Structure formats: structure tokens, C-alpha cells
Amino acid sequence: MANQEAPRKGFADALIRLGEKHDNLVVLDADCAKSNMTNLYKNRFPERFFNIGISECDLVGTAAGMAVAGKVPFANAYANFLTGRAFDQMRISVCYSNNNVKIVGHNAGTSAAQEGATHLPLEDISLMRSLPRMTVIVPADAIEMEKAVEAAYYHDGPIYLRVGKLPVPIVTKKEEPFKIGKAIKYREGSDITIISTGIMLDESLKAVGELEKQGVSAELLHIHTIKPIDKEAIIASAAKTKHVITVEEHSIIGGLGSAVAEVLSESQPAKLRRIGTNDRFGVSGKMDELLDFFELRAHRIVSTANELLGHRVTS
């Protein structure tokens, strides 16, 4: 089995490294410092850590004020409560005011696991993508998370960063460059394009391998920045393959699938299938069980590819 690491660990490590270099980095949490691992930052830089309590709206507003005062705040909370409850604070006090606040949504996707539907954020990307000026980053694993945190710090403007809690396979490499807004092509292919985001890169890589065995040449684009999305990469690949599948650990409404559909339908019409959660709430279960439950698995990508390609595939 591949090496595993919790994305939140990559987040915490990167945050501390940046904190050592930059006095203006401050961290806020809404009473989830242990779970979000921001307590590691707190232990290292107690004076630059603020527990605002169980009040996400106040958390985001306070972070906005800290940005007004010249700091670079990272505001942390569970993704669903943060993006759902504090949406208006992000809209007015952060984005409309153009404050340099980094919003960090934790416990993302299926990593909330047995907490059940209330804690499973499956709509956060959709919400954040709709905010003017918000950049939305969904890293694939702990390694890419570290690069994303660094890029977020140096980016001047609001950012939403989606961070998972539980260990997931390490699939990216330290030496791969990371640039906000730039897709990464993991495989060249000619029959179909698979576009993944976040931890779905792992299942997508497996699917590409399986498809190859079946004689299907799949191209794999990893989109870590859902907004602004890398239109050029999507258009170029779709122009070549004419068939596209998106894969995300999130609702197919408003997330990666929607973003890609917007690009394709405006610029490069192609046959499209969106894999994600289908307009429904989650349930309690271990993360692996939830990925099975939602069918966020390589076998579904493979079968969807076969269905989409139809006649061209031998079973």
C-alpha cells in the first residue's frame, strides 16, 4: 500500500514553517485546534494563535480585522460550518472588502467520516466558488497541501483551502511544481480526459491504469485550483479526446464538475460525465466505507468511461 498521510498534517507543517519565516502570519481557530492541528502552530507561536471559540461568523470577521491591521490570517474551522454559516462574513468582510484572509475548511469531504451528514462538507467548494475574488484550492494529499499552504500565504487575496482530516495515499511528488490556477497533467492520453480534484487524484490514477489495460488511452488532469480554473488545459485536452469525466469528493452541483461543464459548454463542447456526490447528504461511516457508499472509486470511473465511450471499448 502506498504511503499515507493526513492532509491536515501537511497543512500544519507548512503553516509552522511559514510562521518561522513570517511574523505577520496569524492563525485563528473556532475551538477545533486539536482536530485541525492548528494546536501545533499554537504550541510553537502561542502569541500568534487565537481561539475565537465556537463562533464561525465571529472567527471570519475577526480574521478580516486582522488583515485590515496588516497581518496574514489563516482562519480555521470545520469546512461545512465555516462555509455555510460564515458565508456572509466571507462575502462582505473578506471578499468585498478585498481582505487578505485565508479561509481553511477542515474535515473536508468524506474525512468527517463517522460524524455523519451534519459534518460532511459536500457543498463547500460550490459555495466558495461563487464568491467574487475567492480563490479555491483543493489539494490531493499532504505533500501538495504543503505547497498549497505556501502558495496561499504568498498570494495577495482571499483563499479557500480545503483540508482533509484522515490519512490518504501520497500520490504527488515534492519536486512537482505547484502554481495556483495551473492544472497538472498526470497522464497523456487520447481517448478520454479524466479531470480530478483533491484526494480523487488517487482513484483517478488507478482508473487510468485499469483503462490502459482495457486498451483505453486516458488523459489525466489534476485540478488543485478550482477557481480560477485552468481553462486552457481543459479546452486543449477536451479538443483532443472529446470525452471528459470529472471526479470530486463533493457534490456534482457547483463544484469541479460544474466548473468544467461551464468551460466545455462555452468553449469546447465534449461529452461529459460528472462523478461526485449526487445532490444528497452523507451518512456515518469509516472514510473508506463512505468512498464506497458514494462510489467515489476507480471502478466507477472506469465503468463511466466505458459507458461514455460506448462502441470504442471492448469489455
Add this chain to the structure above:
Amino acid sequence: MDFSKEKSKFYNNLTKTIRRHIVKMTNHAGSGHPGGSLSATELMSVLFFEHMNVDPNNPDWQERDCFFLSKGHCTPVFYSVLAEKGFFPVEELMTFRDVDGRLHGHPCGEHIPGVDISSGSLGQGLSVANGVGLIAKLDGSNRRSYCMIGDGELQEGQVWEAAMTTAHYNLDNVCAIIDWNKIQLDDFVENVKGVKNLGDKFRAFGWHVVEIDGHDINAVNEAYKEAKRTKGKPTAILAHTVKGKGVSFMEDTHDWHGMAPNDEQLEIALKELA
């Protein structure tokens, strides 16, 4: 100590000028919020001309005191005070709410010098003020952070989340000003969802409370001084005011919460404010 005769005269003139701006701006736009602007005129004037450590020529100066208009709809008074203080030309006030201007209905922090944050969605200002207060403490800076909140706005839960934060962190550099004009959009606050015993509420949340007549410039001035003197806890200035103050037909009614005077009404108002 009361203002000198000269100072009193200055504020008498200034507040009249600002009230004239308020009715003229809303008349120009054909919309806007005169009621809660007229009630906050003394509070805003004395704050900006007596207490706020700001430089209109360098509005983003990092050591400045910050002001957050949490009741963001009261731009007529906010813009008027900023213009009179020199942040932008007074003539620009007559572009209020114009599509090609920057003086939007609710303040846009990015574009207007002297506006430290965008607001207009009620309840958000005190959290932002706390952010500045926390950082001032972290940096060892003496800068202060002020936030004006409407009494109806106190129905927003975030205000009380923030009030807990201010007190928890002993932010004596944060001062909340409650423009307690007793009226909100639909009706009297007490008829909609009452906020009475406000002093007890803030004290229970760990705040120092000063209760004043918000139209008495000496009382207003002393309240800001007391807030500065008060150490170890934040100060809430509960300012009893009259919605629509200074224009007889606008006073003490919710009708003028968000309505502009027509030309005839403007003329009457300006006569009263002469």
C-alpha cells in the same frame, strides 16, 4: 470638562453642516437612510474630529485608529464626516449612490479613503474591530478600534459572539458605540424584538458601560475619554439618540429609516437646519 465656547460653536456648526449634507445627499439619490444618520451625527462628529488618530492624507497609515460602521446603511453621515474631515472633497457627497461614483449606498472599503471595511450586512463590524484590537495588542501598538452599531442591529447574533470575544481578550482598545435610537426599519425596536436593559446585557458580557445622551456633544466627548481611560475591559457607549434628529418631521419615526426627502421636504429640512 465641557468644550470651550469656541469648540461648542464649532460642533454646533459642524453637526448642522453634516445634517444638511445628509438630507441633500439622500434627496440627490432619491434613496438612502437619513433617520439613523441624523441620530449618529454628534457621535460620529466628535469621534472623528476629537478622538480618532487618523491622517486624511494617508488614510492607510498602519498606526491609525480604525472605525467600522457596522450599521453600514448610515453612509450619509459617514461619508459627510469623512468629507468634512478631508478624506475626499465635500463636493463628491453629491455623487451619493450614483452608478458612476464610489459613494455606494453602503460603504465599500476598497475604494473610499477612510473606510476601513465594507459593510452593509448587519452584525459584522464588532468582530472586525476585535481583529484590529487583537493585533494592536500583539504588536504593542496604541491604536484604537471603534465600531458603531445600531440598536436594531443588536438582534444579529454575531454582535454577541463578538462581544464575548472583546471581553474575553480584555480588549480595552476596542470601543463599541451603540446608536440607541429605539427604531428599526419596520417599527420601534421594542415592538420588533426588544433590546431593553442594554447596560445590564453588556455588563453581563464583561464590558464597561457608559450611558449618555448621544446628542450632547460634551457627554459624547467625555464618553470617548472614559473609554480610553478604561483599562482591562472594552467600553460600550450606549448613546440614547433620536432617530431623524434635527429634522422635525423625520424625528422619532420609522418612516424615515430608509426614505429620501423630496424637493419640498428637503427645503423644509434645510430651513430647520439653517
